Amino acid sequence: MRPQPGSGLVGGQEEAAQEAGLTSGTGPSPTFPFLSIGMDSCVIPLRHGGLSLVQTTDFFYPLVEDPYMMGRIACANVLSDLYAMGITECDNMLMLLSVSQSMNEEEREKVTPLMVKGFRDAAEEGGTAVTGGQTVVNPWIIIGGVATVVCQPNEFIMPDNAVVGDVLVLTKPLGTQVAANAHQWLDNPERWNKIKMVVSREEVELAYQEAMFNMATLNRTAAGLMHTFNAHAATDITGFGILGHSQNLAKQQRNEVSFVIHNLPIIAKMAAISKASGRFGLLQGTSAETSGGLLICLPREQAARFCSEIKSSKYGEGHQAWIVGIVEKGNRTARIIDKPRVIEVLPRGATAAALAPDNSNASSEPSS
Amino acid sequence: MRPQPGSGLVGGQEEAAQEAGLTSGTGPSPTFPFLSIGMDSCVIPLRHGGLSLVQTTDFFYPLVEDPYMMGRIACANVLSDLYAMGITECDNMLMLLSVSQSMNEEEREKVTPLMVKGFRDAAEEGGTAVTGGQTVVNPWIIIGGVATVVCQPNEFIMPDNAVVGDVLVLTKPLGTQVAANAHQWLDNPERWNKIKMVVSREEVELAYQEAMFNMATLNRTAAGLMHTFNAHAATDITGFGILGHSQNLAKQQRNEVSFVIHNLPIIAKMAAISKASGRFGLLQGTSAETSGGLLICLPREQAARFCSEIKSSKYGEGHQAWIVGIVEKGNRTARIIDKPRVIEVLPRGATAAALAPDNSNASSEPSS
Helix, strand or coil: CCCCCCCHHHHHHHHHHHHHHHHHHHCCCCCEECHHHCCCCEEEECCCCCCEEEEEEEEECCCCCCHHHHHHHHHHHHHHHHHCCCCCCCCEEEEEEEEECCCCHHHHHHHHHHHHHHHHHHHHHCCCCEEEEEEEEECCCEEEEEEEEEECHHHCCCCCCCCCCCEEEECCCECHHHHHHHHHHCCCHHHHHHHCCCCCHHHHHHHHHHHHHHHHCCCHHHHHHHHHCCCCEEEECCCCHHHHHHHHHHHCCCCCEEEEEEEEEEECCHHHHHHHHCCCCCCCCCCCCCCCCEEEEECHHHHHHHHHHHCCHHHCCCCCCEEEEEEEECCCCEEEEEEEEEEEECCCCCCHHHCCCCCCCHHHCCCC | CCCCCCCHHHHHHHHHHHHHHHHHHHCCCCCEECHHHCCCCEEEECCCCCCEEEEEEEEECCCCCCHHHHHHHHHHHHHHHHHCCCCCCCCEEEEEEEEECCCCHHHHHHHHHHHHHHHHHHHHHCCCCEEEEEEEEECCCEEEEEEEEEECHHHCCCCCCCCCCCEEEECCCECHHHHHHHHHHCCCHHHHHHHCCCCCHHHHHHHHHHHHHHHHCCCHHHHHHHHHCCCCEEEECCCCHHHHHHHHHHHCCCCCEEEEEEEEEEECCHHHHHHHHCCCCCCCCCCCCCCCCEEEEECHHHHHHHHHHHCCHHHCCCCCCEEEEEEEECCCCEEEEEEEEEEEECCCCCCHHHCCCCCCCHHHCCCC
16 A cells, blocks of 8 residues: 555646646645545555554645644644554654745744644644754745654555445635635725625624635544544545545545435535636636545444534534545545535624624535 | 653744745755754654664755656655665655646646656666655745655664764765856856856766766665675764754764864865855855765764775666764854865766866865
8 A cells, every 4th residue: 555656646746736826826825735646645665573664745835824823723733644544652753844034033933833733732732742844944934844653564445445335525615715804805905895795894804704714623532433434535625625635535545435425514605605706716626725524435324423512512522524425436536526515604703693694505506 | 762742843843934035035945854853764663573664754845957857856765764874775755756747738748747757767766666655736946755665673773873983974975056056157257256156067967967867866776785894873964954953963963972074075076166156155064065974973983984885886877975074072053173174076977088177186275
């Protein structure tokens, strides 16, 4: 199961550079995993008695204004690649950081320690610690890291064993980048005018808080429950959106299966913003997420129990999961049905009354 | 011997940010290891039978024009932190890359695969492979990586056991960044005018080639010989110069020792450029190096044998080492003597006649 080095990486990077080219005009861009590697983490057999080295790296640019939360999000995002393999422990983290050239010394001294603290606190919550890293100066702030663990074979679940009849479960709502962008648009009249008919300022604030909370939440609980409920495969939802990552996961399956997504749990109002702005493709499943949930293939009879268990107060507040699709016979592809059901996920800070009545219906289907 | 996470990292990063501030006006800056971690790699005891996880990360900006060589140098620089601990194997590498916003698609497609190939080729030479990584878009090109190995206790040498009477050996000549800068100044009349009295264009070209070759050379042979000749401690020379890294290494010693450096092997003519330009502090030991040599504490009777052995053709071409100082009783500091002997190291491409006659003398002593 060792990913093949070969020419794959070069291909992946060329793809990344090309995609990067398409988005470089819009400022800080989403990150691009090496698609060709195929898995969220690399798994290297070691010379020592059946152990494997599993590791992953991610770094990106801030997308929320709160530096502490940005540090937490960056750490949660790095660890998520381990969690997607059902790994709950991490032996070591390194931090990757750049301080921005365009900040003055006072700003740097305020922002940098907060980002570092957020990253460290999230690492501690993950039962691990940051022991090193690298810092450079750069025009833009960069934050990211490396997560590494040495595992026994029973500690990780290879993401290639989905079977016909499995059910797909998603552990965080979609719409994080829509929320982050909409929040920036509160101060951009031209952009705001395009969406103000479908959303209030208060709703955007609530959605932004909800997105930030979700992005900063570790997928560790979900990773643990993958073992409890006999998960067959999983990935985490990040830069390629739920459809892109579903397709990646489908490609890696040993059995002749395909994934069909019926339901899209989305932070309330973000589907409407995606449609009104015409920019994200949230209902098409192509909107990038940051530190999104795990998408897990579970035996059908276990999925409902998984969704119920993860909400238990013993795992702390704020975990949710939804059944979003099924595994059927097929040629290792993934798709979203024509009129997916949008599940509008209310922000924790919201009362139902504060939001418009059309919370869950087919009118949210793709209009383009 | 596990490095303490604690507040050290935050301190290290504040220092980095401050230093960064000092240099941010001069464009791409040297990189800043987390000083407070103290060692070149972090060493994490694992849950599995006596094994340790050793890993390191580095990333920085290109300093040579050849993208293939830049890839090799970046990889050699990352691996060097393992080699400094006497580790000769690496279980896995990840690559960190940013493609530059300011390059057009054609430039990117030319440059990126060459950098990746250089990095991969050097990894292969190190007996390892790149299995993953991360790519983003950034105003500047970034290249770096993560090197990880899981070791038995006898595979690494903790850098804390120098004893009085030991000798310090250096395995690459100093002056890499002086050479890289002088080469850029060939096209900058204002800068060139300040150094043209002490160096010819041809000498700069030769020194640049020599620096590039040295930076791209793995410290792996030296790491292996650390075991053969019973090394007591080592570090690699990078952003803080030979003096800075000697001081770091001295601080970590268990015995009450200090390091005194008498000799400075320097790529020919780079000492003169450092003095004439007034910018580098090469003779003071503070000039940054990239992918520099190992500085190794060896028992006196072994040092000469080490220097002789590393030149053996069985290790391939181009390895050299010099005795540069001694370990004496002291309070864990390092210094360079008042008038160090400068050893002018001739570039491979040069004939002795092509260079001025003052190859090795005290006239190269610090004048400021």
